Amino acid sequence: MLLNRKSYLYQMIKSELTWIVGDDYVQSDDAEKLGHSIDYYWVPEVWHDRGQKLTGPDFIVHPKTAEEVSKILQVANTHKIPVTPWGGGAGSQGGALPIYGGIALDTKRMNKVLNIDPISMTVTAETGIIAQHLEWEVNKAGFSTMHFPASIACSTLGGFIAHRGTGVLSTKYGKIEDMITSMEVVTPTGDIINTLPVPRHASGPDLAQLFLGSEGTLGVVTKATMKIHPIPESRKFHAFLFSNMHDGLEAGAKIMTSRLNPSVIRLYDNPETAKLIKRVLGIDRVGSYLVFGFDGPEEVVDIQLEKACKICSEHGIEDLGTESGQVWWDNRYKFYYPPYMFQLPQAFGTLDTVADFSHIEAVYHAMHDAVKEQYPKAAYIGHFSHWYDWGCMLYARFIIEQPPQDPEEAVALYNRIWDAAIRAAIANGGVINEHHGVGLKLGRMMRDLHGPAFKVLEGIKKTLDPNNIMNPGKLGFSGY
Amino acid sequence: MGIKPMNMDKHLDVINACRYCFMCRHLAPLALVTGKETDTPRGRALIADQIRMNKENLKNQDYVQALYQADLSGACRTHCVSSYDEVGLVLELRKDIVDAGVQPQPVKDFAQQFINPSFTITGEGDVLYFNHPCIKVHAPEMKTAFDKLAPKHKTIEGNDCGTALQILGYQKQADEAAEKFVKAVKESGCKTLVVPQPAAFHFIKSKNLLPDVKVLNTAEFLLTLDIPKKSGTLWPIDSDFLKNYQKNNAPRKLLEKLGYKLKEFGITHEESYTCGEGSMTMVFLYPENVAKLVERVREFAERYEAGTLVVASPYTKLALRTYAPELDVISVEEAAAR
Numbered sequence: 001m002l003l004n005r006k007s008y009l010y011q012m013i014k015s016e017l018t019w020i021v022g023d024d025y026v027q028s029d030d031a032e033k034l035g036h037s038i039d040y041y042w043v044p045e046v047w048h049d050r051g052q053k054l055t056g057p058d059f060i061v062h063p064k065t066a067e068e069v070s071k072i073l074q075v076a077n078t079h080k081i082p083v084t085p086w087g088g089g090a091g092s093q094g095g096a097l098p099i100y101g102g103i104a105l106d107t108k109r110m111n112k113v114l115n116i117d118p119i120s121m122t123v124t125a126e127t128g129i130i131a132q133h134l135e136w137e138v139n140k141a142g143f144s145t146m147h148f149p150a151s152i153a154c155s156t157l158g159g160f161i162a163h164r165g166t167g168v169l170s171t172k173y174g175k176i177e178d179m180i181t182s183m184e185v186v187t188p189t190g191d192i193i194n195t196l197p198v199p200r201h202a203s204g205p206d207l208a209q210l211f212l213g214s215e216g217t218l219g220v221v222t223k224a225t226m227k228i229h230p231i232p233e234s235r236k237f238h239a240f241l242f243s244n245m246h247d248g249l250e251a252g253a254k255i256m257t258s259r260l261n262p263s264v265i266r267l268y269d270n271p272e273t274a275k276l277i278k279r280v281l282g283i284d285r286v287g288s289y290l291v292f293g294f295d296g297p298e299e300v301v302d303i304q305l306e307k308a309c310k311i312c313s314e315h316g317i318e319d320l321g322t323e324s325g326q327v328w329w330d331n332r333y334k335f336y337y338p339p340y341m342f343q344l345p346q347a348f349g350t351l352d353t354v355a356d357f358s359h360i361e362a363v364y365h366a367m368h369d370a371v372k373e374q375y376p377k378a379a380y381i382g383h384f385s386h387w388y389d390w391g392c393m394l395y396a397r398f399i400i401e402q403p404p405q406d407p408e409e410a411v412a413l414y415n416r417i418w419d420a421a422i423r424a425a426i427a428n429g430g431v432i433n434e435h436h437g438v439g440l441k442l443g444r445m446m447r448d449l450h451g452p453a454f455k456v457l458e459g460i461k462k463t464l465d466p467n468n469i470m471n472p473g474k475l476g477f478s479g480y
Numbered sequence: 481m482g483i484k485p486m487n488m489d490k491h492l493d494v495i496n497a498c499r500y501c502f503m504c505r506h507l508a509p510l511a512l513v514t515g516k517e518t519d520t521p522r523g524r525a526l527i528a529d530q531i532r533m534n535k536e537n538l539k540n541q542d543y544v545q546a547l548y549q550a551d552l553s554g555a556c557r558t559h560c561v562s563s564y565d566e567v568g569l570v571l572e573l574r575k576d577i578v579d580a581g582v583q584p585q586p587v588k589d590f591a592q593q594f595i596n597p598s599f600t601i602t603g604e605g606d607v608l609y610f611n612h613p614c615i616k617v618h619a620p621e622m623k624t625a626f627d628k629l630a631p632k633h634k635t636i637e638g639n640d641c642g643t644a645l646q647i648l649g650y651q652k653q654a655d656e657a658a659e660k661f662v663k664a665v666k667e668s669g670c671k672t673l674v675v676p677q678p679a680a681f682h683f684i685k686s687k688n689l690l691p692d693v694k695v696l697n698t699a700e701f702l703l704t705l706d707i708p709k710k711s712g713t714l715w716p717i718d719s720d721f722l723k724n725y726q727k728n729n730a731p732r733k734l735l736e737k738l739g740y741k742l743k744e745f746g747i748t749h750e751e752s753y754t755c756g757e758g759s760m761t762m763v764f765l766y767p768e769n770v771a772k773l774v775e776r777v778r779e780f781a782e783r784y785e786a787g788t789l790v791v792a793s794p795y796t797k798l799a800l801r802t803y804a805p806e807l808d809v810i811s812v813e814e815a816a817a818r
Contacts, residue, residue, distance in 0.1 A: 035517025108515035154502030
């Protein structure tokens, strides 16, 4: 719904929104609309780069409280206009794009740490807080969230909740859905509800898990309580080189199935080792670079490290030592800064998925073949970066150095590659995504992935959001 | 619009790097209190990109306002692993805006007071103290404290040395002001110039305006004096210009040398708590934004039970005194003169 700025309806809605949050916190100027019309999804980037017209919101509204969010959603229901929650705007799937105009509900003013409970080891915060700020505030109290995503500096707690985000230490500390213990949610009709105060119970289905990953389609999460941890006495890393990815995968799986409890394992395939590990870390080797780390009491860490090293020594071709592991940790975010991160004119996409150990290698190769079939000149690189007792996540990427100049052709090619690659992943035991979400980019595959179960999700959506105001067109739900 | 080539063209690499990059948004001070995308380096780089693609966009007053509201703390550049100079991009864009004559009226009006300055020199001594208008008008206690510590010096005063004009995009007028300032300093015969206003200090140093004169900020100068030891705890708020522009740590060094115990203010050393000092003019042109920035400082002071805040910039002192008079704020000079 793109409103006519000169209509009295537009002014009426603007007045109502202004009465809720104040004059300073409703914007409709070109500059702010521009900022809210592009997230970290390649398609709007290339659209902007090629001078195409972008779709932005009619209004950007910055609520300060859940009560204000509730009132905004009531206004949206009255006038039946779409509402797209926007946190840091750094999502890669187009989830925060206001593709039908309406209200961009920017959550960043809801950014307070409300309580740190040192007895239960939890922190309660408003969800517009940037993850790095949350970590800094928790650090001041002597704790850590242990949530260290690449986007820690730019994404909000609510953003991570919305798409089930993860951080580099997820192997030990879990993804955001493992970290959250309870939430406050404003439903699409404006009710302010709370999930149960604890995440483990036998008191019916878990509403918290329903809203986790709902990408703003089922409401706005305004407050969350999450686990915090002591700052570990010791944190150590070690790196090995494997002649090929297969051997590295076997070693990583063995570390996990031995239940050694590493905080991180990251295995880079040979092409990514040659390309990024060399460029960013300065480690110039032929093979697959694997780094792992442990944290906790030093004597425990030393034993865990020793056992993991022993496993890797059986399969690896070179022990790169602790220094080559530490350098990865010290530079873990550097990969994502320009010019180290891929950027236009390149076309690139992160085809992240997850599968069990029996299938993950097949998923890797199937996606590789799908990408190459669609565009033989595309580079395909990947690393395995979030490990579970039963499997691991694949962070595969395709890169096209010179995509078509014509934006329509470029986007068509991009969509084709994505479609083929993710369908190949699903066919081989993977899923649509592991921690970036579905958004606009992959919504079309939700029905195929979930099968008849998707009707259950649609039913929930219709019940909670009868006017379909919340982030329409995302997560596979119907558009506006 | 007859403005080829554009000043912003020097920073096309910054546009390309920053327009789709979010990695420093957590350090964008104004964005943290307004929530606005346009108050982040990414938001401004997107605007710059729109102007790059279509010069007519330079006339868009929404874009122009966003570029003039920038806090210019430099925290983004300091944080960036590649040190992309988004501050430099904004400053060049402002020159393009002024060249095109489309700067906001309040900017035009404000700039007038700095154009065609004159300077006078008084006093006796080998050291010349720059009594910048921000100190003379808004924080004279900083000079009083300096006078107490170093009574024998000459004083140059009258106006800014071109800093504000440069920041507002008035390059030609800034150069003219700087020329007059340099002439006056040379006529003083002093070989040491103390510049207590960090913005002006950066301006003079970065342009190497006075290659034959030793240019020091106040803390650097006071480090050369024998000042009696102090005791107590202070919470320093670093200057954007000293920390992020000049990589100059003299205020903290001085306070430590004096014997003060320093406690980290806020939640991180990386963040700017100067309330818009990098912009030099925000407190005059966009006071509503400064009020929001001050509120964040006030909240942190309360939450973390900070005592006396010590600032290196008269700008920050003015901002805090205006919008949070209940806070105990002193300057580095005052801390030294206690």
